Every structure is written in structure tokens, then in C-alpha cells.
Amino acid sequence: MAVVLVILIVGGQPPKAPDQGDTLPAVNEPEEPKQDPEPDLEPELEAEEEPEPEPEPEPGPSVWEQRLGTFPMAFGFTDSNGLQLILTEYEFTYKDSFDFEDDNYYDNTEEEEEVDLPLTEFSPNTYSLVIGPYGEASPINYRKWQDENAKNTRQDTAKNFSNLPGFIYAPADKQLSKDQTYVLTAASPLMDALQPLTAPGWKGNTPAMDQATLDNIKTFKDLDIEWGKVLARTRDGAQIGVVLYKRQGDDMLFSIVYTSESKTLFWDCPAIYDEGSTWQAGDKGQPGAFSPLLLASFSEGLMLALTWSGSESETVVLLVEENGAFMKSEAVDYVRNKVPA
Numbered sequence: 001m002a003v004v005l006v007i008l009i010v011g012g013q014p015p016k017a018p019d020q021g022d023t024l025p026a027v028n029e030p031e032e033p034k035q036d037p038e039p040d041l042e043p044e045l046e047a048e049e050e051p052e053p054e055p056e057p058e059p060g061p062s063v064w065e066q067r068l069g070t071f072p073m074a075f076g077f078t079d080s081n082g083l084q085l086i087l088t089e090y091e092f093t094y095k096d097s098f099d100f101e102d103d104n105y106y107d108n109t110e111e112e113e114e115v116d117l118p119l120t121e122f123s124p125n126t127y128s129l130v131i132g133p134y135g136e137a138s139p140i141n142y143r144k145w146q147d148e149n150a151k152n153t154r155q156d157t158a159k160n161f162s163n164l165p166g167f168i169y170a171p172a173d174k175q176l177s178k179d180q181t182y183v184l185t186a187a188s189p190l191m192d193a194l195q196p197l198t199a200p201g202w203k204g205n206t207p208a209m210d211q212a213t214l215d216n217i218k219t220f221k222d223l224d225i226e227w228g229k230v231l232a233r234t235r236d237g238a239q240i241g242v243v244l245y246k247r248q249g250d251d252m253l254f255s256i257v258y259t260s261e262s263k264t265l266f267w268d269c270p271a272i273y274d275e276g277s278t279w280q281a282g283d284k285g286q287p288g289a290f291s292p293l294l295l296a297s298f299s300e301g302l303m304l305a306l307t308w309s310g311s312e313s314e315t316v317v318l319l320v321e322e323n324g325a326f327m328k329s330e331a332v333d334y335v336r337n338k339v340p341a
Contacts, residue, residue, distance in 0.1 A: 063300050064320045068331050071188030072126050075181060075316055075334040076169070080158040082176040085130065085140065087184060088156065088166035089334060124167040127184040130176070132293035132305075134197040134232060139172035140184075154341030156314075181307050181314060181336065183293055193296035193303075197240075200230040209241050213259060217243055220264065223253070231306075232292045237261070240304065242290050252278055254287045256319065256326060258302065265302065267319050267326035280310030305332075312339050 061069070076087040124142045131137050148165035156164070158179035169184075176182065185191070201207045209217075209228035218225055224246040232240045238260035245253045250273040258265040269287070271278045278285045293305040293316070301321025308315045318332040 064303075064322070064329060065331065067298055067300050067303075068329070071190040072184075072186050073190070073332075074127065074184040075332075076130075076166070076184055077156060077161075077181045077336060078158065078176045078178060079161040080178055082178045082180070083170065084143075084161070085169045085171075085176065085182060085184075086146065086161060086164060086166040087124070087127070087169065088164055124169075126186060127169070128186045129191070130169075130171075130182040130184055131190075131194070132182045133177065133180065133291055133307075134199060135194050135292070135294045137191065137194065138174060138176060140169040141172050143168045143170050155338060156336035157338060181293070181316065181334075183305060189298070190296060193298050195234055195295040195297055197232040197234060197292055197295055200233055200239075206230065209239075209243070213239075213241075214243075216259075216264075217255075217257060221245070221255070221266075228257075231290055232295075234260075234295065240292055240295070242287060244287060247273060247285075249273075252285065254279075256290065256304075256306070256317075258304065258326070263324075265321060265324070265326045267317075267328065280308075280313070282311035302326075313337055 074087055075089070076085050078085045124145075127142070128139060129137055130140050144167075146162075146164070146166055146168050149163050151160075152163040152165075153160050206229040209230055214225055214228050217228065226244040226246050228241055228243040230239055230241045234240075238258065241257050241259070243255045243257055245255075252271045252273050254269055256267040256269075269279065273285060275285065277283055280288055287308075289309040291307045291309070293307060294303075295305075296303045303321070304319045304326065306317050306319070308317050314336040316332055316334040318329040319326040320329050321327075
């Protein structure tokens with residue numbers, strides 16, 4: 001008799017074998033504990049500070065500063081007879097110098113230790129020649145130091161000459177002009193560079209510029225001209241003059257002009273119109289009087305020194321040729337006061 005074995009499967013259908021494309025359920029493995037990163041055992045380097053930029057080197061002396069350093073130059077004026085000349089201002093960079101107009105000069109200095117006193121002493125014998133006006137040179141001799149007295153009115157005039165403190169010089173061979181400003185110097189490259197000048201007319205008479213010159217200046221500046229005057233002429237035909245242009249609103253302008261066949265140089269001096277004092281006190285809108293002291297020709301260009309006189313003072317203006325024009329040199333700051341202080 002045959003035996004039939006029956007196997008009963010409880011719970012439904014038998015499990016189905018997975019196809020090859022089916023994905024098996026993921027098994028969650030226990031996560032490993034996170035470990036803190038190992039400390040950096042190397043010391044942290046401090047950030048290097050950027051070096052401060054080195055200061056830019058100060059500009060050296062200009063070509064004209066170098067040129068002016070090749071000869072001594074100061075300014076003084078003569079007495080009422082032209083027999084003495086006084087030097088009241090000299091370089092206050094010397095060991096024994098001080099501002100004699102202020103006896104408390106050092107007391108007024110907030111920090112006395114900052115006062116710079118170079119070691120070189122001033123010698124009045126530095127100067128052996130004077131130049132001016134119109135470039136005429138004369139030898140001089142140093143005589144003495146003159147003390148100030150109680151009658152001093154602080155006026156730089158022949159009338160107050162004997163009351164002022166300063167170094168006294170005397171002409172060596174001839175009388176000088178009376179109450180006249182002079183350049184003090186010595187045998188130097190300046191003497192070799194001097195260009196003789198002639199006055200354009202009688203003393204006190206300043207002739208007008210010729211019309212051709214005025215027309216050229218008008219075209220060059222594109223300005224209408226009020227008047228133009230000749231101050232001096234050179235042997236080769238060049239001339240030095242002053243030109244006042246017509247007022248435009250409150251704008252005023254005059255020029256010192258050097259004209260020759262080869263070049264024209266201007267020094268322009270603008271100002272705002274003032275009925276009483278436009279350029280100088282009491283000038284009534286007019287430039288004042290100019291008188292050439294010297295003209296010198298160097299490899300750097302021309303150098304022109306003039307006196308500029310107003311009702312209250314007389315100033316020395318030193319002009320040097322630069323970039324096709326005249327520029328005012330700051331190396332000279334000489335003013336003769338004409339009014340009581």
C-alpha cells in the first residue's frame with residue numbers, strides 16, 4: 001500500500017526567492033563613537049606685522065638752490081651820502097646770530113632745546129663787493145659793527161641809518177648811490193655771469209614800450225594792455241619791462257617781462273582789486289616802481305633781481321628762469337621798511 005506524505009505550510013504562501021535585481025534591506029550596524037580630533041601640539045605662530053613703509057626721501061635741492069649756493073649774497077642799503085652801507089639782515093643760521101629786533105627771542109621759544117644752532121660763525125668779511133643798480137659792481141671794505149640806539153624808528157632808510165644795528169661797510173674806491181639798495185657778494189661765479197644793463201632814460205623817467213613789443217605781448221597773453229614800461233636794456237638788445245593789463249572785474253595782473261630775439265620770459269603777479277591796496281599798501285591799484293639790480297646768465301638760465309618799491313616798503317624780488325618763464329625764488333626775503341614801527 002502506498003504512503004502519501006503531506007507537508008502543511010502554515011502562514012500562507014512560501015517565501016519567494018529574490019530576483020537578481022531586487023535590493024536587500026540594509027543592515028544597521030552600530031555606529032562607532034566619534035573621537036575628538038587630536039590637539040595640535042605645534043604652537044600657533046603669531047601673524048607677522050607688516051613693516052612700516054619707509055618714508056620717502058626728501059627731495060634734494062633744486063638746480064637753482066644749488067646754483068645760489070655757489071656764491072654769497074645778501075642785501076643792504078646806503079646812507080644819505082653814499083659813503084656807508086649797512087647790512088642789517090644776514091643768514092640767521094650762524095652760531096652767534098639772533099633776531100636783534102626781539103631781545104627775548106630765545107625766551108619766547110617754547111622748547112629751547114629745539115633751537116638749532118649750527119657751529120659755523122658768520123663773518124662780515126665774507127662780502128667784498130656790492131652790485132647795483134643796473135648791475136654795476138664796486139668793491140667794499142668791512143668797517144665795524146654798529147649798535148642800535150634809542151632813536152631807532154625801525155625804518156630801513158638813510159634818515160634812520162645811524163640808529164640801526166648792523167654791519168657797516170664803506171666803498172673802497174668811489175661813492176655809492178644815496179639811500180640805495182645793493183646786493184652784497186664776493187668774487188664768485190655771480191660776477192662772471194653778470195650781464196651789463198643800461199637805464200632806458202633819465203633817472204626817474206621810465207619810457208613806454210614800443211608798440212611792436214606791446215602787440216607781441218598782447219598776442220602772447222591774449223589780454224588787453226593798460227600800459228607797458230621799459231626798465232632796462234642789455235647790450236645785445238634785450239629789454240626788461242613791466243606791463244599792466246586791463247582790469248577784468250576785480251582781477252588784476254601785471255608782468256615783469258624779459259624780451260629778446262631768442263625768448264620771452266614773464267613773471268606774472270595777479271591780485272584782487274582794492275582801491276587802496278591791491279599789491280602793496282597804499283598802491284591805489286598800481287604796481288609801484290621797479291628798478292633792476294642785476295641780470296645774470298648761468299647754464300641754468302637767467303637770474304634777475306629787482307627792487308619793488310611802494311609807499312610803505314621796498315622789497316627785493318629775485319626771479320629765476322624755469323620751464324620757459326620767470327619764477328620767484330624763495331631764497332630771498334629782503335624788505336626795507338619805510339614807516340616807523
